[in-house]
Amino acid sequence: MQLTNRSKVASVKTLNWVEQLYLPAIIKGMIITFSHIFRKKATVRYPEQKRPIANIYRGLHVLKRDEEGRENCTACGLCAVACPAEAITMEAAERKKGEEHLYREEKYAAMYEINMLRCIFCGLCEEACPKDAIYLTDRILPSNYARNRFIYGKDLLVEGTTPETRIDISGRKKDYEMNV
Amino acid sequence: MIDWWLILDKVILIVVIFVVSLAIAAYSTYGERKIAAVIQDRIGPDRAGPWGILQPLADGGKFFLKEDITPKDADKFLFILGPSLFILTALMTSAIIPWGKSFYFGDHEFSLQVANLNVGILYLLAVVSIGGYGIMIGGWASNNKFALLGALRASSQMISYEVPMGMAIISIILMSNSLNLREIVDMQQGFHWNVFYQPLGFLIFLICAFAECNRAPFDLPESESELIGGYHTEYSSMKLGFFLFAEYINMFISSAIISCLFFGGYHFPGLDSLNMSPNIAAIVSICVLFGKIFFFIFFFMWVRWTLPRFRYDQLMRLGWKVLIPLSIFNVLATGAWLTFVK
Ligand code: SF4
Ligand code: SF4
Numbered sequence: 260m261q262l263t264n265r266s267k268v269a270s271v272k273t274l275n276w277v278e279q280l281y282l283p284a285i286i287k288g289m290i291i292t293f294s295h296i297f298r299k300k301a302t303v304r305y306p307e308q309k310r311p312i313a314n315i316y317r318g319l320h321v322l323k324r325d326e327e328g329r330e331n332c333t334a335c336g337l338c339a340v341a342c343p344a345e346a347i348t349m350e351a352a353e354r355k356k357g358e359e360h361l362y363r364e365e366k367y368a369a370m371y372e373i374n375m376l377r378c379i380f381c382g383l384c385e386e387a388c389p390k391d392a393i394y395l396t397d398r399i400l401p402s403n404y405a406r407n408r409f410i411y412g413k414d415l416l417v418e419g420t421t422p423e424t425r426i427d428i429s430g431r432k433k434d435y436e437m438n439v
Numbered sequence: 440m441i442d443w444w445l446i447l448d449k450v451i452l453i454v455v456i457f458v459v460s461l462a463i464a465a466y467s468t469y470g471e472r473k474i475a476a477v478i479q480d481r482i483g484p485d486r487a488g489p490w491g492i493l494q495p496l497a498d499g500g501k502f503f504l505k506e507d508i509t510p511k512d513a514d515k516f517l518f519i520l521g522p523s524l525f526i527l528t529a530l531m532t533s534a535i536i537p538w539g540k541s542f543y544f545g546d547h548e549f550s551l552q553v554a555n556l557n558v559g560i561l562y563l564l565a566v567v568s569i570g571g572y573g574i575m576i577g578g579w580a581s582n583n584k585f586a587l588l589g590a591l592r593a594s595s596q597m598i599s600y601e602v603p604m605g606m607a608i609i610s611i612i613l614m615s616n617s618l619n620l621r622e623i624v625d626m627q628q629g630f631h632w633n634v635f636y637q638p639l640g641f642l643i644f645l646i647c648a649f650a651e652c653n654r655a656p657f658d659l660p661e662s663e664s665e666l667i668g669g670y671h672t673e674y675s676s677m678k679l680g681f682f683l684f685a686e687y688i689n690m691f692i693s694s695a696i697i698s699c700l701f702f703g704g705y706h707f708p709g710l711d712s713l714n715m716s717p718n719i720a721a722i723v724s725i726c727v728l729f730g731k732i733f734f735f736i737f738f739f740m741w742v743r744w745t746l747p748r749f750r751y752d753q754l755m756r757l758g759w760k761v762l763i764p765l766s767i768f769n770v771l772a773t774g775a776w777l778t779f780v781k
Contacts, residue, residue: 285745285746288745288746289741289742289745291745292478292741292744292745293478293741295477295478295479295480296477296478298480299480300477300480300481300482301480301481302481302482304482304485
């Protein structure tokens with residue numbers, strides 16, 4: 260049964276004497292390679308030049324704060340349960356009096372670590388989170404010289420409070436909600 | 440009495456040619472990478488300096504800083520002799536190439552050829568075949584089977600392709616009645632380039648030049664996919680650098696020789712009708728020769744990134760069963776043409 264019309268009949272015919280000279284074929288090949296000199300280059304000069312990334316690209320995680328700068332995460336552990344790679348570890352703590360400006364909920368994550376070498380960037384943690392706390396972003400995980408530096412703690416995950424250090428994920432949210 | 444002017448001239452010229460050869464060899468590596476890149480729709484090295492032009496310096500510096508390893512079972516003396524001989528012969532061939540017309544300072548003539556030998560071409564063939572020893576000794580001394588295989592391939596390939604190469608040169612000699620490279624070049628004044636009279640000879644010579652330089656598609660001695668580098672498998676640091684460098688120098692010199700033998704050397708049509716003062720004419724002629732050389736270096740690289748490597752039996756069949764009969768025919772035809780027609 261023929262599935263496509265792309266199949267070609269294999270041929271074992273011997274070369275005729277013009278083909279045996281190889282020269283026409285060589286010249287043809289050289290013209291082809293020469294024409295490639297003027298083609299558009301495929302290279303992306305990475306750090307200076309970046310390829311456009313979709314809003315829903317699943318890159319480095321961020322732990323979000325709310326509008327008042329309080330951490331969203333309540334250390335419920337749902338993300339860690341959802342994580343197929345078991346990359347997330349956390350320790351919960353109770354919010355003390357006077358810490359209301361730091362944490363939105365009464366319980367918060369005192370320690371929160373993602374092992375980036377285990378993470379497969381599936382985004383299930385993001386889907387599991389009931390508090391809008393964790394998101395994957397379009398940032399790319401930087402390389403490093405030591406394995407232990409791939410364990411990202413809260414210092415690297417939580418976004419800053421000032422407008423410049425906030426990580427914008429609005430485009431991602433919009434696209435995501437449209438797709439759901 | 441010793442002619443001190445002559446000695447001074449030659450020393451200056453030798454130093455200049457030495458430096459130029461090394462610089463061109465270094466920048467050929469850069470050119471090679473750039474040409475490979477653009478042919479493959481890439482950009483190539485562009486980080487070291489603007490457009491990456493400092494890349495060869497970085498590569499050279501790296502060669503010097505690498506650890507210099509001599510294998511335990513290697514023959515220490517031969518291990519060093521191999522690359523040294525290879526680069527020495529590569530540099531020696533440049534002695535007979537006429538780089539341009541002479542400069543005149545007053546009535547002192549500054550000739551742009553280190554040695555105007557009357558058996559220039561024989562010297563060339565002799566030195567080129569000594570170069571084969573460099574590879575052979577290097578591969579043998581490493582005491583490594585891949586290196587030995589590479590060296591064997593290199594030597595048999597060089598010997599096989601020297602025959603048709605010599606035959607192609609014989610037909611040129613028949614036409615010019617001289618073994619002197621400068622006379623051969625001057626015979627091609629105007630547009631009487633040998634390539635028009637000896638197209639077959641040119642083709643044979645070109646193919647053999649590729650084989651002699653171990654360039655793709657004839658790079659079997661070092662085929663990295665099967666012999667992990669062939670004869671220089673065991674070499675590291677600057678000794679490896681010598682091998683690689685000598686290869687690029689060989690390519691440069693072959694380009695120069697092809698230009699001289701077949702493309703009129705430093706002549707181009709109309710050079711003599713321009714009525715320039717001798718010194719300016721000399722500069723123009725150097726530029727013309729280097730233009731041709733650069734074209735051929737580009738050609739060498741262009742072929743390398745177009746054609747895949749030959750199989751070994753194909754290589755030998757091409758050498759012995761195709762090129763040698765063709766070159767003998769070419770010599771006979773040239774002789775017949777010179778005797779009966781001219
Ligand atoms: S992206 Fe997937 S693998 Fe990575 S931490 Fe989240 S759930 Fe785990
Ligand atoms: S990130 Fe979300 S799911 Fe994970 S512990 Fe915090 S609140 Fe729970």
